[in-house]
Amino acid sequence: MEIRVIVPCFNEEDIFESTCSELTKILDKDSIIKKYTYDILFIDDGSSDKTLDIIMAKTKFNKRIKYISFSKNFGKEAAMYAGLTHSKDKDAVIIIDADLQHPPELIPIMIEKFIRGTDQVIAKRDRKNENFLRKITTKTYYKLINKFVDVPITDGIGDFRLLSQRVVHAIVSMTESQRFSKGIFSWVGFKQEIIEYENKTRVAGQSKWSFKKLIDYGVDGVISFNNKPLRLLLYIGLLVCFFSIIYILITFINIMLYGINLPGYFTIIFAILFLGGIQLISISIIGEYVGRIYYEVKARPHYLIKKCNVDNE
Template sequence: MLISLIAPIYNEEKNIRLLTEKIDQTMQQYQYEYELILVNDGSKDDSLHIIKQQAQLFSQIKYISFSRNFGKESAMLAGLNACAGDCAIILDADLQHPPERIPEMITYYNEGYDQVVMKRDRTGEHVIRKLPTQLFYKLINKAVDIKLTDGEGDFRLISRRVIDSILSLKEYNRFSKGIFEWVGFTKKTINFKNVERHEGISSFSPKRLIDYAIDGIISYNNKPLRLCFHFSAVTMALCILYILITFIQILRHGIEEPGYFTIIASVLFLGSVQLFSLGIIGEYIGRIYYETKGRPHYIICDTNINETDIQKKVRNRA
């Protein structure tokens, strides 16, 4: 059995050596045959140079380097496209996903689970990051048709049929947490304690986290559009009611000088509803725009992976 490990890399020069050493130590201890695919997502530091050094030390290391930063979603997709294993394990390069737990994941895979998901608690996590994350999961679970669990991230093992199912989805705008749940299959969840980054600073800024949340909400349903419809319907009903009340007052008391507050309040309220609705519609139109372009998810500028070798491994496994 060949096990593929996939680690997206973005400015992780301080963590790459320790990551590869820990993975090799764990896999050799349990005598697992493995390949480690490191995907350099346009790092601006010395990450690519260190990756190439480690690839010379460990024959199991394969690497892919993008022409620029395409994002973690594209990096994970590139790793899944390149992997030849019977199953794949996705983990972060900052060592927040402990390689020591990999054998436990493989054990459950051997028991027949297609997805083995590591769920971390948030003990010790800074409140500035913890509270928005909890709010995100509460919001997205009310907005989308799939169920996402707080703490379940990208650190997971997926079987070959899950990999093939994910690769069959061709959309440009990808939200992996939702994709993992959408494809389904049998799942086993394992808890593990929160681990801080070994070195460096997270590349996920508050703005990127907000954008990520918007992608998650919009990528998997049309409920925001339905919300626009309901919100607009309620607003229209209130406006009609206001017009009727005003008309009745005119019939009873005659024409009075219109109030400044009433006019301003009506204009601002209706204007805000229209802008809110247009913003949601614009998000969907923007995604349609990117889908119709048909652009690739990433561009590879350097790699030591031979596509012919991958195809041979896949055929041999089949």
């Protein structure tokens, strides 16, 4: 049995040694017990620090260390897709972050459940040690997104998981450029088990997720797996038309009974601003979908490889 651990990296020089040491220590011990071979594939997502140099130095002393380095920063979604694309021959693949917020000690549990026949072993974190504002914002986001998307998205479940070979093949076959892995993992299905762990803070380095990136990722989640925002625009348009007709009838009856009343500044300004706001929102939502069609039609590669020591596929 061959297991591969995929670790996306972007400017992780401060924590790489700790991550690599922790992973190899756990995998060495577990592979002896469960009799499997493993390697660790680091995906350097165009790091501007010494991450790639450190990885390449490691490969000289440990043949189990593999790497793919992108020509520039293509994002974590592209890094995970590259790792999975180059791991289709493995019996199972584990995706884990490089910051040790995903506890590597869960890997033996994941492999044990995989051996028993589970296709996706999913790690779910709790929300302990998170600040109050982020906790409330996250819970609100997941409640909202599950009302829009066509697949269930669970709070606390991220990319840390084990995937069987057939799940990897299914995900790699989905070649869309605008990827939202949380939705893709949920959409492909297969037998799943969830294991929970306590939320951890970064050991070193800084988070690459700014507030703006989190907002963009949230929008991707809403847009990627449904057309409900477009349907919502239809409902809003019908509702506005209904109230407009009611308003016109009331105004007409008022004119018939009391004559023309010139004052109407507030009504006009309100109507202009309200309808203008709805139009701008509608155009923006439609533009998001059109933009995604534009990127899909161009069919550019998800990533470009600068250096690697694994076979291209």
